[in-house]
Amino acid sequence: xxxxxxxxxxxxxxxxNKKSLKCEQHMGHRAMYxxxxxxxxxxxxxxxxxxxxxxxxxxxxSRFSPECPNSSLLNLHLHxxxxxxxxxxxxxxxxxxxxxxxxxxxxxTQLSVL
Amino acid sequence: KQEVTQIPAALSVPEGExxxxxxxxxxxxIYNLQWFRQDPGKGLTSLLLIQxxxxxxxxxxxxxxxxxxxxxSTLYIAASQPGDSATYLCAVSPGAAGNKLTFGxxxxxxxxx
Numbered sequence: 001x002x003x004x005x006x007x008x009x010x011x012x013x014x015x016x017n018k019k020s021l022k023c024e025q026h027m028g029h030r031a032m033y034x035x036x037x038x039x040x041x042x043x044x045x046x047x048x049x050x051x052x053x054x055x056x057x058x059x060x061x062s063r064f065s066p067e068c069p070n071s072s073l074l075n076l077h078l079h080x081x082x083x084x085x086x087x088x089x090x091x092x093x094x095x096x097x098x099x100x101x102x103x104x105x106x107x108x109t110q111l112s113v114l
Numbered sequence: 115k116q117e118v119t120q121i122p123a124a125l126s127v128p129e130g131e132x133x134x135x136x137x138x139x140x141x142x143x144i145y146n147l148q149w150f151r152q153d154p155g156k157g158l159t160s161l162l163l164i165q166x167x168x169x170x171x172x173x174x175x176x177x178x179x180x181x182x183x184x185x186x187s188t189l190y191i192a193a194s195q196p197g198d199s200a201t202y203l204c205a206v207s208p209g210a211a212g213n214k215l216t217f218g219x220x221x222x223x224x225x226x227x
Contacts, residue, residue, distance in 0.1 A: 004157070024214035042203060042217030043158070056214065078168070090157055100146060100165060 004107035006091050014114050021091060021109045023074040023091030029104070031055075031097045032074040035068060035090040037108070043090055048099050049074060081113045116141045118206055120218035128226050133191035135221045137204035142185050144206045148215070149178050149189050152201045161202075162189070196227045 035043040048056035049068040065077040088108045094101040150158040162171045162178040170179040175192040205215040
């Protein structure tokens with residue numbers, strides 16, 4: 001299994017809603033990532049987890065709250081988002097944080113904030 | 115701050131023609147460079163990863179070269195097919211710890227049958 005699975009594929013939410021994005025991999029990878037990608041722009045790193053601990057937070061607003069409950073799962077909890085947060089949210093994983101490691105990406109969650 | 119640029123932003127070629135995609139980066143202190151493919155509204159698929167000590171990597175019809183000192187990489191796709199139509203992104207990994215990729219803006223490729 002070389003897949004990173006993200007759910008849901010599409011999400012529409014209001015600014016007062018609370019929702020969660022989920023990411024799962026069964027490749028035994030110990031590093032997992034959240035990226036945000038606006039239309040026709042490159043992905044931007046948000047968070048990195050290594051061995052279930054938050055390793056990097058790229059100064060992301062607190063309305064985005066990551067969680068890594070175990071080595072296979074990565075969640076992104078969303079609360080009080082703004083319309084400008086609408087984007088494709090991509091999860092990725094790699095064997096570890098070593099710089100020679102390839103990243104495997106999921107298909108993403110297309111988020112629209114109304 | 116590392117900046118990664120991909121030129122051209124878009125490219126249209128007839129089927130069978132070879133594709134040449136360019137990537138340049140401002141800080142040569144990189145650990146590796148990766149090329150990804152992205153289909154519309156989808157995630158990224160890693161195509162090739164070149165370590166900073168390597169000059170090129172090959173996989174099937176794909177060949178990527180790296181000239182670290184001049185801050186350039188080129189992705190060659192031989193005998194293009196309509197199925198190669200996608201956006202191609204390059205990304206560099208910094209010399210410091212962690213796998214923090216900096217992406218270029220991508221080249222959108224259309225291969226016409």
